Amino acid sequence: MALRTMLKAPLLLLGLLTEGLAQWAIPASIPWGFWALPENLTVVEGASVELRCGVSTPGSVVQWAKDGLLLGPNPRIPGFPRYRLEEDPARLGEFHLHIEACDLSDDVDYECQVGHSEIGPELVSPRVILSILGGQTLSNISANMNEGSQQKLFTVEATARCGN
Numbered sequence: 222m223a224l225r226t227m228l229k230a231p232l233l234l235l236g237l238l239t240e241g242l243a244q245w246a247i248p249a250s251i252p253w254g255f256w257a258l259p260e261n262l263t264v265v266e267g268a269s270v271e272l273r274c275g276v277s278t279p280g281s282v283v284q285w286a287k288d289g290l291l292l293g294p295n296p297r298i299p300g301f302p303r304y305r306l307e308e309d310p311a312r313l314g315e316f317h318l319h320i321e322a323c324d325l326s327d328d329v330d331y332e333c334q335v336g337h338s339e340i341g342p343e344l345v346s347p348r349v350i351l352s353i354l355g356g357q358t359l360s361n362i363s364a365n366m367n368e369g370s371q372q373k374l375f376t377v378e379a380t381a382r383c384g385n
Contacts, residue, residue, distance in 0.1 A: 254278050254344040256314070259333055263352040264323055271307070272318040274333035274346060281344075282336035283316040288329035292318075294336075320351075328353040 257275030264270045276283060284294045285306065298304040303322055309315035320327055331351060335344040 258346050259349045261350045265354045269321050274316045276314045276335050278338050278341035281338040284334055285318045286332045323353050325353050
């Protein structure tokens with residue numbers, strides 16, 4: 222009888238722990254310190270885009286890196302007039318990189334970086350890729366091969382630009 226009671230206690234405790242842990246939805250893919258991560262995106266040249274980043278360490282300095290170049294923590298990023306760092310005042314910890322009128326120079330990798338704070342270490346998001354689809358130009362040219370005949374020579378010229 223005493224042995225049976227001793228076996229039930231650990232099983233009951235294990236059951237309570239597993240049920241209690243099941244109530245906490247912590248996505249395994251999000252590293253510690255982040256609650257939202259940027260994602261790979263593809264946009265057409267000339268479109269605007271927002272790379273999202275949400276951090277859970279208040280008081281941290283957040284900046285983005287473009288192809289390894291640190292862009293700095295200022296909302297208006299010096300040297301990049303089409304870029305701005307947007308913070309959502311309604312939700313603390315949101316630091317989104319907004320890029321206006323994307324062009325092929327924006328077709329690189331980006332990462333969100335969080336500086337050391339009093340309550341947490343430095344953090345770096347996984348690297349994501351922004352792909353820009355360049356414009357395409359197609360033209361058709363038609364000419365008669367022999368005057369008076371029904372035969373025609375068709376020439377099709379296609380030019381496509383794409384990132385990298």
